[in-house]
Amino acid sequence: MNNYVTILKALFKNKLRFDAGKSKRKKLAFALLLGFVYLVVMAAAISIILELKELFLYFTVMAQLFYFFVLMTAAIVVLFFGIVHLVIVLYLSKDTDFYSMLPVKPATVFAAKLSYVYLSETAIVIAVALPLLIAFGIVAKMWAWFYVIAIATLVIVPTLPLVVAAIVAIPVMLIASKLKNRNIISLVFFLLLFGGAFSLYIYFIYLTSSGAVTPESMTRVLNGLKMILDVLYPYTVLSRAACGIPMYGLGMGASTVVGVAIFIAISAVLLIIIWLLAKFMYAQSVKANNQTDNSKAKKGEFKTTTSTRALIKREYISSLRSTQIAFQCYAVMLLPILMAVVFGLMAGNVSDYNHDMQLTYDGSFIRLMTFCMLAAMLATLGNGASTTFSREGNAMASLKILPVNIKTILKAKIIAWLLPAIPVSIVTVVIINVMNFSVNSMLLSMFSLVPIAVVFVIFGTLWDLTSPKLKWTDPIQAVKHNMHVLGGQLMMMGSGLAIIILMLVLSACSVKFDVINIVCWALLYAVLAAFAIADIVLYRKIDKYYNRLEM
Amino acid sequence: MQDVTNTVAQGKTVLDISHVSMAYANGNVKAVDDLSFTLKPGEIFGFLGANGAGKTTTIKMATGILPVKSGSIKICGYDITHDSIEAKRHFGFVPDSPIIFDKYTGREYIDFLGDIYGVNNTARESITADLLKRFALEDAFDKRISGYSHGMKQKIAIIGSLIHSPELWILDEPMMGLDPPSAFALKELMKKYKSEGKTVFFSTHVLDVAEKICDRIAIIGKGKLVLCGDMDEIKRAKGDESLEEIFLSVAGESEHE
Known part of the structure; x- marks a missing residue:
């Protein structure tokens, strides 16, 4: 346990203390600038919440949808950063040799690294979602349990995007390990991932909002929304529970308990999947790191320019x-x-x-x-x-x-x-x-x-x-x-x-x-x-x- | 400084370091203190000193990595501060830790340097063919440098430093990380370079090497030149002691100053 904590602390220190060479004034100015921009973005988002106040007050389903979209936004951010983070920390990590020579079990190093990724992503979720959820709760006059559920579950929210990140990182890793030019393969993958995600987003915009408002277009909008809600079921069930919307024919209280329990149960399963997938990835990366490249290089030619x-x-x-x-x-x-x-x-x-x-x-x-x-x-x-x-x-x-x-x-x-x-x-x-x-x-x-x-x-x-x-x-x-x-x-x-x-x-x-x-x-x-x-x-x-x- | 040199190079000098000083920590720590010496064509010059004596700082100033804030350094008559481009054309440099562009293959790295120094393909082929053979690097030449061992990186840095056949070859701790055959090959290469009328200037901790191949040496301590001269003359002046004994005595004196 001691080694786990020591490595975890070292990983965070290494990340957070990078700017040690900078003057305090510069660090402070930069922190202030960053804080200011964060506040401006949050102020803009909160002003939108205020603008939508009436909608939230009169339509509970809109309140649920807003909470759902906050979770989804945080999840998308985690997905993109998470893939990069998982690959950098667990797969393309440069410190494998260093940790291999320490008298620490590889499982402990892996646990510390995975925790580091998870905690970093949780921090992103909290930074993105917490102010918005509190503001939303106040504006939409949500019940007290909303704050308890919404805040407490923020630490579990990264499980879903991280499991997706862990899954999509596997084919890249396997293909890259068999090919000579690993970096280009990984780059192509990242481009495809970004391209795919944006294509889906664009398709959704097209699906839900093209043309004038007609019964057909409204049906398309609702179908599009339903599709998203079904795919991201853990967030759907959590948003319903937090907003006190009855489900499964149960009363409000029972629905909330059942909804939160389902979300926690799904998250626990996802967490186990992340653990197994990431462990597999890490083992492969350590194996790949220990292999020597004895392949014969193709003879090149000098080129003048x-x-x-x-x-x-x-x-x-x-x-x-x-x-x-x-x-x-x-x-x-x-x-x-x-x-x-x-x-x-x-x-x-x-x-x-x-x-x-x-x-x-x-x-x-x-x-x-x-x-x-x-x-x-x-x-x-x-x-x-x-x-x-x-x-x-x-x-x-x-x-x-x-x-x-x-x-x-x-x-x-x-x-x-x-x-x-x-x-x-x-x-x-x-x-x-x-x-x-x-x-x-x-x-x-x-x-x-x-x-x-x-x-x-x-x-x-x-x-x-x-x-x-x-x-x-x-x-x-x-x-x-x-x-x-x-x-x-x-x-x-x-x-x-x-x-x-x-x-x-x-x-x-x-x-x-x-x-x-x-x-x-x-x-x-x-x-x-x-x-x-x-x-x-x-x-x-x-x-x-x-x-x-x-x- | 104990000067036991009878003949300082007359006429053309390849490297002229004149009253150079460099201080760190707002002037409180003097890494190099009023250093002066010259190198003539066709000699191997060893630059010795304990850790932190100022060898690397001097070399970094001579190669233009660090600015010369006090004094002057000329390479083949070109001032490294005021005529840096011309000065840089006349030397090749092998750093102590070969941090070169590791995303390149060995060939791409040599190609890059060839382009920068304006070396044609024929010259690239002939120069590298000989050097690759000497250092047994042919098989790795078309592989990425990032996959090279420390010694292999050192070897490709050596080859790169000679691609434009410079008049002055500067090496900072060149023996570090080289296996015995490669170290031998490097020493032979230094001698060959000298025989072509060119100059080798290298820093080292390996006193045996310095004793065997250097024509002249300089020992610095705390940034000051404490001894400079012809190898044989120094030995005679010091009672035929070994270079190790001479080094320990003069380095010890400078430490106690």
């Missing part, structure tokens, strides 16, 4: 040949495209509904909002660029001895990250405009969002050069714990969200749409200008930043 191209190629090799890095840098780049499809469908549907339901915001307003949301989503294009120097780690010394100046290195790195970022931003803009076409919007968005993507990628590269995170033991730390990634995303997403909030405020103040339209586009161009100015300012000092890097 220019120094800039060699540096670009190097950037791709170093980022693509590591699953975790590739996932963090490239896979997330697909998000703006996927979100463009989702936003495009939603904007189109809102326009359609508007004819029948006289909604507050018309189609033009929603479309304008989608451009701001997409501007915010462009933040995902910067992960690779804003960690490009940090990922060098100790290899920065190898780079510094080369007879190339920082301008050439910078040029190569910027080109390497603009090459995927520009097409992604163009495709994103084309998709959103094709789905809801307007010449003005097409031109305005093409000449704002694409350049924003460009200046943002350049900004990320330059910002990382100012103070790269070179001290790490695993390259993924250079990405996951990098202030330049989070900071850049917060700036970009914050800018997009701030413009949306301003649009809503202006609309609430009965300002004409034409004015809002001008203000919104002006602000998007202001964001572009701000990043461009920051790029120029930083570029002027690149020699200073490069020379002061010490290994």
Whole structure:
């Protein structure tokens, strides 16, 4: 037990104490910024709860559905982070050798690692769901048992997504262990997973909300909802129990007891499945780690190119040949495209509904909002660029001895990250405009969002050069714990969200749409200008930043 | 400093370290303190010192990894601070822990360096063919460096450092992690390099190696040069003691200063 606790503590310390080299002021500023953004997001979510107050008060089923969707949202977040977490901690872990030589049973190491993953995911669930559930309980005037059940069961909620994560990680692991190029296989899998999940989401939006409101469309909506509720039965039964909705012909009290008992029982079974699956995965990974690669490599040939191209190629090799890095840098780049499809469908549907339901915001307003949301989503294009120097780690010394100046290195790195970022931003803009076409919007968005993507990628590269995170033991730390990634995303997403909030405020103040339209586009161009100015300012000092890097 | 050198290189110097200092912890800890010496063409120069004496810091400054804040370092006449690109073209460097780009295969790594230094394919082929054979690395050359042992990484770093046939070959603790045949091969390579009129500058803890192959040595302690000169002259001046005894006496003196 002692060893279990010691290893678990070590895993958490290793994760949480990574930023030890940073000054306290910087740490505090970053924590405050993160806290502020969290509060803003929560405030926005809670304002939606307040908006829906009447709905919750008069329709118990809507209250149940809302609770269900909060659980589902938390589960989706856990699913995506959980897969990465399980694979990194249990399968692609770099510390297998270290733990193997300790006088600790492998089962204890495994238990500590699985607990670490579970507790981390539980923390995510609590951060996402707890404030919303409390706010929802107060607004919807839920009974006292709601708080007890909803809060107590949060620690069990990660079981369902984690079991899915454990299952889907197995084929990847088995296929990857038999193939030479494991990293590419894993990357393809992650892309398929993300693509599949978003396709399902888009299909659901299409299924539930396409066309005008008719009895047929309402039936489609209800069928879609029923399908989700059936698939995620543990959350359905929990949400019914917590909201005091009778089921199985029982009274309210008995239904609640039975519902909670069913949820706990299913979760217990899922927990056992996770344990067994993860144990199998871990055993395989330890086995794979102990095997020596004696295979004969295919003989290659020397290929000559220019120094800039060699540096670009190097950037791709170093980022693509590591699953975790590739996932963090490239896979997330697909998000703006996927979100463009989702936003495009939603904007189109809102326009359609508007004819029948006289909604507050018309189609033009929603479309304008989608451009701001997409501007915010462009933040995902910067992960690779804003960690490009940090990922060098100790290899920065190898780079510094080369007879190339920082301008050439910078040029190569910027080109390497603009090459995927520009097409992604163009495709994103084309998709959103094709789905809801307007010449003005097409031109305005093409000449704002694409350049924003460009200046943002350049900004990320330059910002990382100012103070790269070179001290790490695993390259993924250079990405996951990098202030330049989070900071850049917060700036970009914050800018997009701030413009949306301003649009809503202006609309609430009965300002004409034409004015809002001008203000919104002006602000998007202001964001572009701000990043461009920051790029120029930083570029002027690149020699200073490069020379002061010490290994 | 005890200077027992009769002849300091006249004319062309390959490496000229002049009054170089480097301090850490806001100037409180002097890693290198007013260090000066020169290397001439066609010699093997051993750089000795106890742990923390300032060897690696000096080498890092000479290779441009650390900035030279005080004094100057010139490589083949090019200042590493003001003319760093030209200076870097003239040396090859093997670091103490070969942290190279481990996502590459050995060949890709050499290809990358070849592109950076502008080495054509024919030269790449001929230089690597000889070196791969010397270090018995042919089978692993097209495999990922991440799967190499420490010694193999050291060997590929050595090959990479020579791909552009530099005038000055700098090695930081090069014997670490090498098996006996590879260590022998490296020593032979150093001698061959010297015979071609090029210069080898390496730091080491292995005094036997330094004694056998170095033409000149420098010993530093607490960042200061405590002894520098021709191997035979030093021995004569110190009463024909072994290098180990000389090292222990001068290193001990510097510790007690």
